[in-house]
Each structure stands twice: as structure tokens, then as C-alpha cells.
Amino acid sequence: MTESVRDEFAAFGLVVEVEEAGEVIHPVAACNWQSLTAFLACDTQWRVVGVGLGGMIWIGLDYTACDVVFRRGHFADQAWDDVRVMEEAALPILNSGEE
Template sequence: MGVRLAPVPEDEEADEPVAACNWDSLLAFLDCATQWRVGVGFGAMVWVGLDYTACDVVLRRRGYPDPDRVFADLRVMEDAALAILNSGDD
């Protein structure tokens, strides 16, 4: 996706801070950006969700320290993203 981010130190404020405890989860979500599954038919595209098998490979290969927690966070972000991606708003 070409997004470059840096964690915000806990003693600083930012417009949209990422808490240090969520940093790995955010990076993992961005690392899995190419792992979305979509369905196409009748002139429409439906975002189905992340390919969990591929995401598991990403988490293991990138060496996230707590992959179970990060995966749980990925699922929360996936759910929020699906609501937006499938909303039909352009």
C-alpha cells in the first residue's frame, strides 16, 4: 500500500496516534494488504475477507513476537475494513 508509519512515543501526542501495544498489529495488517479475497459477479465485487492461511505465513515469516494476539487484532481490523469496503461508497 506504500504507507510509511512510525510509532508515536507514549509520552507524545499525535493527530492519530498508534499505541505502542498496537504497533505490531498495525504493521501486520499492512503486511497482509495483498491477502484480501474478493468475489466478483453480476457486475459487482464483494470483499470476502483476509486469506487466513496466507496471513499466518506473513505473521510467521515476519517474526511477530505474539502472533496469536496479532492475529486476533487482524480479525478485528478485518471486520472493520469489510464494513467500509463493502459499503458501496466510492
């Protein structure tokens, strides 16, 4: 697992533990793999609004930009429904203000 992928998980409050001998692997069921990779492929497509001195409110994914990601990445339509569920789950975490 690369450092950037580990940081992406951390942005959603998920900690990937690393052991001395190697990484602890948290497997993803094969039926969920495309949905997860689609969600991660859209990770730069969040809409945010700046508030105050350095604060941000995460609004949600930019669906127009995500449509391009889906078409170029050849993701199945079913993955879109799953991405929206993950988006809904991620927003309260992103807007919690906790780091």
C-alpha cells in the same frame, strides 16, 4: 508517510491530512503498533469475488496466506486476534460501494 501507505488508509475510509509544513501525525499506541503493522502486512491477502460488471464482494482475509505473513514477519499470536477485529471492522467499509 509514503503515497502507498496513504492509499492503504484511504481504502479503509481513513484520510490522513497533510499540512503545508508537513504531515499531521496520528500516533499509534506502542501496544497496538505490531497489530497495525501485521494488518498492513496482510493487505494483499484479501479474498474477493467478482460480481456483475466490475463489482466485487470482499469476503475476508485469506487466513492461510496471512499465516505465512505472520510466520515470515515474526508477528506475535496476540496480533492475530487484533487483525481479525480489524478485518471485521473493515469488511462493511470495503463492501459499502463508496469510494
